[in-house]
Every structure is written in C-alpha cells, then in structure tokens.
Amino acid sequence: MTTTAVPPVNADTLARVRAALDALTDPEIPVVTLAEMGIVRDVRAAPDDPSQVEVVITPTYSGCPAMGQIEDDVRATLQRLGVPARVVTQLAPAWTTDWMSDAAREKLRAYGIAPPGRCQAEAGSPGAHVVRWVPRAADAVACPRCGSTHTREVSRFGSTACKALWQCLDCHEPFDHFKPH
Amino acid sequence: MDAVATETGVLLDYLLHLGDNALVLAQRNCQWCGVGPVLEEDLALANQSLDLIGQARLLYQEAARVQGGGATEDTLAYFRDDTAFRNYVLLELPASLPRVGYAQGDMDWGVTLARNFLYSALMVPLWEALQNSGHAPLAAIAAKSLKEARYHLRHASEWVVRLGDGTDESHARMQAAFDHLMPYTQEFWVPSDFERAAVEAGIGVDVTALQAGWRATVAATLQEATLRVPSDQGYVPQGKNGVHSEHLSYLLAEMQSVARAHPGAQW
Numbered sequence: 404m405t406t407t408a409v410p411p412v413n414a415d416t417l418a419r420v421r422a423a424l425d426a427l428t429d430p431e432i433p434v435v436t437l438a439e440m441g442i443v444r445d446v447r448a449a450p451d452d453p454s455q456v457e458v459v460i461t462p463t464y465s466g467c468p469a470m471g472q473i474e475d476d477v478r479a480t481l482q483r484l485g486v487p488a489r490v491v492t493q494l495a496p497a498w499t500t501d502w503m504s505d506a507a508r509e510k511l512r513a514y515g516i517a518p519p520g521r522c523q524a525e526a527g528s529p530g531a532h533v534v535r536w537v538p539r540a541a542d543a544v545a546c547p548r549c550g551s552t553h554t555r556e557v558s559r560f561g562s563t564a565c566k567a568l569w570q571c572l573d574c575h576e577p578f579d580h581f582k583p584h
Numbered sequence: 585m586d587a588v589a590t591e592t593g594v595l596l597d598y599l600l601h602l603g604d605n606a607l608v609l610a611q612r613n614c615q616w617c618g619v620g621p622v623l624e625e626d627l628a629l630a631n632q633s634l635d636l637i638g639q640a641r642l643l644y645q646e647a648a649r650v651q652g653g654g655a656t657e658d659t660l661a662y663f664r665d666d667t668a669f670r671n672y673v674l675l676e677l678p679a680s681l682p683r684v685g686y687a688q689g690d691m692d693w694g695v696t697l698a699r700n701f702l703y704s705a706l707m708v709p710l711w712e713a714l715q716n717s718g719h720a721p722l723a724a725i726a727a728k729s730l731k732e733a734r735y736h737l738r739h740a741s742e743w744v745v746r747l748g749d750g751t752d753e754s755h756a757r758m759q760a761a762f763d764h765l766m767p768y769t770q771e772f773w774v775p776s777d778f779e780r781a782a783v784e785a786g787i788g789v790d791v792t793a794l795q796a797g798w799r800a801t802v803a804a805t806l807q808e809a810t811l812r813v814p815s816d817q818g819y820v821p822q823g824k825n826g827v828h829s830e831h832l833s834y835l836l837a838e839m840q841s842v843a844r845a846h847p848g849a850q851w
Contacts, residue, residue: 560628
C-alpha cells in the first residue's frame with residue numbers, strides 16, 4: 404500500500420474556490436453572480452475523490468445557450484487557481500427562480516429587469532412548480548423604472564428563454580420580466 | 585445477461601423516442617425563425633424550439649451514456665437515419681395543409697399551433713407522470729421539461745382559441761388544421777413494444793392512462809375556440825417503430841447534411 408501524495412481538499416481550498424467563483428457573473432445578465440442566480444449549487448470535495456474539488460452547477464432552462472459559456476467560465480476559473488477540480492452538471496432538483504437571492508432580485512431590478520415573483524411548490528407533485536399565468540394583485544409585476552404596477556405583458560417569450568416582454572402603462576417603458584420558473 | 589441487454593435496449597429506445605419527438609418538432613418550429621407573422625411570435629417559437637432542443641440534448645446525452653461505445657448526443661442527432669428515429673409522425677409533418685404529390689404549400693400558422701397544442705397537451709401530463717420514473721436521470725429531465733411544456737401548452741392554447749374564435753377565415757383554417765392533424769394523434773395511444781416494456785420496467789408511463797385527460801383538455805379548448813373536435817379514425821401511424829412519412833427524410837437531410845459533410849468537425 405502506498406500513500407497518495409495528493410492531500411484531501413481542505414476548508415481553505417474550498418473557501419478559495421468559492422471566493423473565485425463568486426466573481427463570475429451570468430454571461431447574459433452581468434450584474435448577478437452565478438451563485439446568486441442559483442446556478443452554482445455546491446462547491447465540495449468530490450465524494451469519490453477527496454483530493455479533488457467538485458463544483459456542481461444546474462442548468463436554468465434546458466436549452467439555455469449560456470450554459471456552455473457558464474461551464475467554460477467555471478472551468479477557466481478553476482484552472483487559474485491551479486486546484487484539481489471538475490465541474491458536474493446536476494438536473495435534480497430542477498432549477499427554480501425561487502433560489503435567486505433577494506440581493507440578486509434587487510440587482511436585476513436596478514439593471515432594468517423586473518425580478519420574478521415567488522413560485523409555489525405544487526401539492527402532491529414533488530419538484531413541480533405552479534407557473535401563475537395571471538399575476539394576482541400582490542404579485543403584480545412592477546416597472547423597474549418607475550415602480551408602477553400598472554403594467555401589461557406584451558409577449559410571454561422575450562429576449563432570452565428566461566424572460567418575458569412587458570410594458571409599463573404609466574411611464575411607457577418596455578422592459579424584460581424574469582419569469583417565475 | 586440477456587435480460588440486462590433487453591432492459592438497456594428498452595431504456596435506450598424510450599429515451600430516443602422522447603428525444604426524437606423534441607428534436608423533430610424543434611426543427612419544424614425553427615422554420616418560422618425570421619419569417620414569423622409578428623416579431624413576438626417569431627421569438628416565441630424560436631424560444632420554444634430552444635427549450636425542445638435543450639430537452640433533446642439532455643435525453644440524447646443520457647441515451648448516449650446508456651448506449652456507450654462512443655455514442656454522443658451528436659452521433660444520435662446527426663448520424664442516425666430516418667428509420668432509426670422514434671418520433672411521432674405528427675411532429676415531422678410540414679407546417680402546412682396536405683398538398684398533392686410534391687407540391688409545396690405555404691407554411692400555415694394554424695397547423696403549426698394546432699400541432700403544438702396537441703403535442704404539449706400530451707407532454708404536460710406525460711412529463712408530470714415521468715417525474716416518478718424509476719430511472720432517476722429521466723425523472724430529473726421530466727421535472728425540468730414539465731415547466732417548459734406548461735408554457736408551450738399555454739401559448740398554443742391561446743392561439744387555438746384566438747384563431748378558432750376569430751374571423752370566418754381564421755376559424756375555417758384552424759378547423760382544417762385540426763381535421764388534418766387529429767388522425768395522427770392516434771399514435772399517442774397505441775403503445776409500442778418498447779413503451780410496454782418500459783412501463784413494466786418502471787421506467788416509462790402508461791400512455792393509455794393519459795388519454796381521457798388529454799381528450800378532456802382538447803375538448804375544453806376546442807369548445808372555447810368554437811371548433812369541432814374532429815374524428816381520429818383511420819390509419820394509425822407507426823413513427824415510434826421507425827415507420828415514417830417521406831417528410832422526415834427531407835427534414836433530416838436539411839438538419840444532418842452539414843454534420844455529415846464534415847464529420848468530427850469542431851466549432
């Protein structure tokens with residue numbers, strides 16, 4: 404029996420990797436980080452190889468074209484740190500906008516994108532989320548420019564898979580709304 | 585050994601069936617890209633195609649892992665011939681009403697949305713049920729795809745009602761679209777051998793159990809759209825078993841030709 408030369412990943416390394424990944428932003432919404440978006444799900448020692456860091460990411464929409472770029476960005480960052488690491492894509496539980504932090508929601512709003520309302524877990528159907536088609540008064544989409552909730556949906560499909568096109572009926576600003584998903 | 589081999593084959597066929605459905609419909613709907621009736625709808629169909637291609641990729645990646653032997657999502661999408669595809673014939677039909685022989689019709693928005701409606705009305709309960717699949721990666725894909733299918737159903741339903749309950753012209757064309765497509769939906773309800781085996785193995789969903797709910801969705805939406813639910817009698821297509829219309833061959837020729845002209849190319 405020989406002892407391996409590579410020591411197991413320690414807490415310091417994990418903290419260093421997390422800090423480096425925290426600098427990475429969403430390629431299409433550069434004001435929020437991957438962690439705030441809920442895309443980076445975990446940074447841990449690989450369960451089958453404790454000498455290696457494992458970064459777990461989850462796709463937003465199945466066909467989101469930014470996922471390839473995101474994975475490349477994560478890999479490049481890990482390579483720069485010189486830490487033995489790998490990236491794992493995990494589908495379950497399915498990504499939901501509920502994982503977005505409040506700070507991320509506020510950053511979206513300031514950037515001109517109306518943040519998503521909360522989804523609710525559907526009773527008896529694990530992993531599913533009700534998408535509410537007609538916003539109730541409490542969930543009305545507020546214009547990111549003037550704050551008015553006197554707004555209307557122009558198209559459910561907008562500039563990217565995750566956004567819908569809305570318009571403010573008071574200040575007339577057309578804006579993106581991040582769909583609750 | 586044989587039992588294991590068979591189970592792998594069933595899982596593979598089942599994953600390919602779901603993946604081929606998504607890819608073929610995505611390719612059809614992409615044909616509206618740049619020529620949609622209005623910009624918002626052009627984007628809506630491109631967005632939905634992106635969702636479907638994403639679903640197809642996840643399913644093909646899993647199928648490639650199951651198949652092994654150097655298979656990848658790309659070999660499954662680009663290097664299988666038409667008879668190896670397991671999609672519903674409904675999804676490969678051109679987005680126009682039938683013409684005689686090789687005559688080409690203009691793409692028809694009503695046919696496009698009627699098809700999307702009939703398909704997503706099936707996929708919402710199908711993905712819902714597949715969340716409990718005994719094959720965990722498939723259950724995970726189902727949970728993701730379900731959210732997207734709900735959007736697609738909502739979008740298509742709105743158009744069915746808008747056009748059906750619209751002008752005399754839009755009503756007549758929407759009715760013609762459903763009259764044309766409805767018989768193809770019979771294929772949903774006749775389980776293929778691999779679907780039966782997948783149900784037995786706890787991987788798949790018994791489609792016949794979804795039929796009553798699907799009929800109720802279709803009846804309610806068509807009623808709201810002032811449309812008649814057409815009969816679905818006659819020839820039962822066999823796309824799931826690799827027996828396709830000639831339209832799939834043309835669709836694949838367009839989709840696969842670049843990858844086949846430059847095998848192994850990276851970009």
